[in-house]
Amino acid sequence: MGFSHRMSFTIAIDGPAASGKGTISRAVARHFGFEHLDTGLLYRAVGQRMLEGMDPVEAAQALRAEDLDPETLRTAEAAQAASKVAAIPDVRAALLDFQRAFARRAGGAVLDGRDIGTVICPEAEAKLFVTASAEVRADRRWRELVAAGFDTRFDDVLADVHERDRRDMGRSDAPLREAEDSTRIDTSRLTVDEAIAAAIAAVNLARAQIGG
Ligand SMILES: Nc1ncnc2c1ncn2[C@@H]1O[C@H](COP(=O)(O)OP(=O)(O)O)[C@@H](O)[C@H]1O
Numbered sequence: 001m002g003f004s005h006r007m008s009f010t011i012a013i014d015g016p017a018a019s020g021k022g023t024i025s026r027a028v029a030r031h032f033g034f035e036h037l038d039t040g041l042l043y044r045a046v047g048q049r050m051l052e053g054m055d056p057v058e059a060a061q062a063l064r065a066e067d068l069d070p071e072t073l074r075t076a077e078a079a080q081a082a083s084k085v086a087a088i089p090d091v092r093a094a095l096l097d098f099q100r101a102f103a104r105r106a107g108g109a110v111l112d113g114r115d116i117g118t119v120i121c122p123e124a125e126a127k128l129f130v131t132a133s134a135e136v137r138a139d140r141r142w143r144e145l146v147a148a149g150f151d152t153r154f155d156d157v158l159a160d161v162h163e164r165d166r167r168d169m170g171r172s173d174a175p176l177r178e179a180e181d182s183t184r185i186d187t188s189r190l191t192v193d194e195a196i197a198a199a200i201a202a203v204n205l206a207r208a209q210i211g212g
């Protein structure tokens with residue numbers, strides 16, 4: 001792909017719940033041979049610990065990479081708890097260094113979350129903002145949960161999406177917002193392959209613009 005293995009190149013991918021960030025990030029990372037970090041898992045893991053009775057700030061400080069098991073953290077309860085602990089500044093502060101170090105790892109990194117392009121890595125070489133209508137996002141998440149065996153109602157998933165959007169956009173510390181220099185990809189009417197192609201094209205454009 002023309003990337004030097006010693007060079008760091010950060011791709012920041014932000015957006016609201018179930019917009020397709022994770023799917024796009026994994027494919028973009030594979031395409032460019034970069035490592036990927038789903039930063040939502042950090043907050044989900046801390047949220048899960050809070051549900052188990054642990055203090056969220058202590059949980060964030062004690063978090064280890066091996067705690068980030070996507071399988072056990074994909075529940076709606078962990079997502080709701082994540083968006084609550086994510087509003088606590090000391091929780092966010094405890095997770096900062098790990099994310100920044102990952103972003104600047106040699107060989108290139110893709111991070112997806114809510115504040116990657118605005119707070120974690122404002123100097124990222126490429127920034128994408130992935131979005132879709134709340135109804136489309138809730139429908140995707142509902143289908144995923146049903147496929148995973150959860151007995152969930154669409155209306156409850158839609159309410160969850162609205163509530164998390166409100167909390168994520170409304171908090172004072174690192175709220176979800178589109179960075180001014182990001183490329184917006186609205187996936188509402190795109191297939192997964194089209195969304196991935198749009199993301200790869202945007203990264204290639206950013207790379208050409210910085211002469212990388
Ligand atoms: N155009 C699209 N782009 C990305 N994901 C899509 C698209 N259409 C459907 N999906 C599906 O939406 C679901 C949610 O995607 P995911 O990557 O988990 O979102 P996020 O990481 O933003 O929560 C996945 O099941 C994915 O396959």
Ligand SMILES: Nc1ccn([C@@H]2O[C@H](COP(=O)(O)OP(=O)(O)O)[C@@H](O)[C@H]2O)c(=O)n1
Nearest residue numbers: 017018039040043082083086113114115164
């Ligand atoms: N960089 C990030 C990533 C996630 N989060 C929080 O963690 C929650 C779960 O994030 P996620 O990315 O796993 O959620 P989905 O978009 O996959 O549903 C979000 O609702 C945010 O409150 C955050 O505050 N900052």
